[in-house]
Amino acid sequence: MKEYSYDLLTITLLLFTLILSCSDSENQIQDNTSNLTEQTDADTDGDGVVDSEDAWPLDSSMSENLWGIINNEDVEFFFANDVSENIAQGTRDSFLEAIDEFGNWGPTELWVSGPGKDGSVELANLYCNRRVERGQVKFQSDSYPWTLESCMQFSLYPTLGYDLIPPEHISNEEDGSIYNEEEGTLFEYYRGKSVMSIENNLPTGWGKSLNGERAWGIKIFNFSLPVGFGEPGYNFDYEKVNVFYEYFHALQESAFPDDALGDTYEFGENTRRGPHWFYSGASTYYAEYAVRKRDENHNLNSLKDRIEQQFGYAMCDNILLSDLTPDSECFLMKFYWGMPAIAYLLDKANNQNAIIETFYPNLYEYGFKAAFELTFGITVEKFYDEWEIYRNLPMEKRLEIIPDI
Numbered sequence: 536m537k538e539y540s541y542d543l544l545t546i547t548l549l550l551f552t553l554i555l556s557c558s559d560s561e562n563q564i565q566d567n568t569s570n571l572t573e574q575t576d577a578d579t580d581g582d583g584v585v586d587s588e589d590a591w592p593l594d595s596s597m598s599e600n601l602w603g604i605i606n607n608e609d610v611e612f613f614f615a616n617d618v619s620e621n622i623a624q625g626t627r628d629s630f631l632e633a634i635d636e637f638g639n640w641g642p643t644e645l646w647v648s649g650p651g652k653d654g655s656v657e658l659a660n661l662y663c664n665r666r667v668e669r670g671q672v673k674f675q676s677d678s679y680p681w682t683l684e685s686c687m688q689f690s691l692y693p694t695l696g697y698d699l700i701p702p703e704h705i706s707n708e709e710d711g712s713i714y715n716e717e718e719g720t721l722f723e724y725y726r727g728k729s730v731m732s733i734e735n736n737l738p739t740g741w742g743k744s745l746n747g748e749r750a751w752g753i754k755i756f757n758f759s760l761p762v763g764f765g766e767p768g769y770n771f772d773y774e775k776v777n778v779f780y781e782y783f784h785a786l787q788e789s790a791f792p793d794d795a796l797g798d799t800y801e802f803g804e805n806t807r808r809g810p811h812w813f814y815s816g817a818s819t820y821y822a823e824y825a826v827r828k829r830d831e832n833h834n835l836n837s838l839k840d841r842i843e844q845q846f847g848y849a850m851c852d853n854i855l856l857s858d859l860t861p862d863s864e865c866f867l868m869k870f871y872w873g874m875p876a877i878a879y880l881l882d883k884a885n886n887q888n889a890i891i892e893t894f895y896p897n898l899y900e901y902g903f904k905a906a907f908e909l910t911f912g913i914t915v916e917k918f919y920d921e922w923e924i925y926r927n928l929p930m931e932k933r934l935e936i937i938p939d940i
């Protein structure tokens with residue numbers, strides 16, 4: 536269980552970093568767009584839609600912006616050549632099941648790494664050809680143009696050197712220290728996590744993330760080898776929970792079509808995104824809930840037992856949910872208390888789907904606090920008071936509100 540928790544921390548940190556890095560590429564794409572719209576009848580990407588009407592004039596696979604709209608776009612799966620067929624099958628099946636459960640917030644690409652270096656280079660090559668061809672840039676300047684070579688360096692850092700990567704992407708401006716030198720970036724990072732998952736015989740793969748680029752209009756997931764899909768049983772079902780957890784982020788991120796209303800990137804009660812405990816608690820709860828609900832013959836423990844475990848993992852006793860921020864040593868409690876806090880709220884709303892049906896569809900327009908009140912009928916401040924009472928009840932009482940699945 537411990538591995539799972541650390542895994543989630545890694546995921547969230549990555550997600551956050553990558554979301555923050557979106558703004559550069561967004562500017563770049565806007566620049567390209569404004570140049571292109573001058574030639575009104577050109578169809579630069581040859582998809583049959585003229586540039587002026589094409590939301591993605593450099594991406595031949597898309598012509599309209601579907602971010603935030605449930606759609607029928609395909610999921611594209613990319614597996615490294617050393618991912619076994621049964622693990623690939625488990626990944627595909629679970630991912631499609633998660634989409635069936637939470638809605639298709641595509642278009643989506645899922646890239647699954649294995650432990651081998653050749654496979655990793657092959658994936659990065661395919662990935663970068665696509666990014667360059669579709670004008671999906673991470674950086675762009677006269678000194679550091681976005682090319683197949685610079686994308687490859689950036690996606691396999693530090694294995695191919697770093698002379699083509701802008702220094703601010705790999706080093707700390709203040710002290711000049713280099714980031715990620717040991718763990719590497721993207722495909723090198725996930726390859727390393729695949730090796731680590733195999734060597735340590737982990738029950739489930741360490742490392743999954745949504746590197747969604749709102750500016751590109753697509754969701755991109757990266758997984759290290761999902762070792763839990765090796766054979767049916769408890770670990771297989773837990774790997775499925777991890778996939779559901781990660782995919783739930785697609786639903787969460789789809790709530791923010793753009794940043795025009797502001798505050799969609801930062802976490803906190805007073806932002807549009809909301810606090811960490813809610814974001815991580817909702818994804819954890821829905822993953823654990825949905826996998827059990829969908830298959831009564833699942834191999835997991837009961838949801839009640841799972842909630843009891845979460846309370847048991849909590850490493851701090853007297854901390855407010857609102858203080859569970861990255862600089863807190865109790866930060867992982869955003870999962871341990873976040874999950875039961877969400878369970879409490881859903882029980883209060885008397886609807887297990889309240890967060891999916893009411894909260895997220897209204898979040899962008901209302902902001903966190905008002906969407907919260909709309910969904911659960913109480914203010915977040917009032918809820919914090921109720922939470923203090925709830926978490927101090929005897930365990931048996933706390934578990935009464937948890938669905939029996």
Ligand SMILES: [Ca+2]
Nearest residue numbers: 580582584589
């Ligand atoms: Ca076009």
Ligand SMILES: [Ca+2]
Nearest residue numbers: 591594597598
């Ligand atoms: Ca297009």
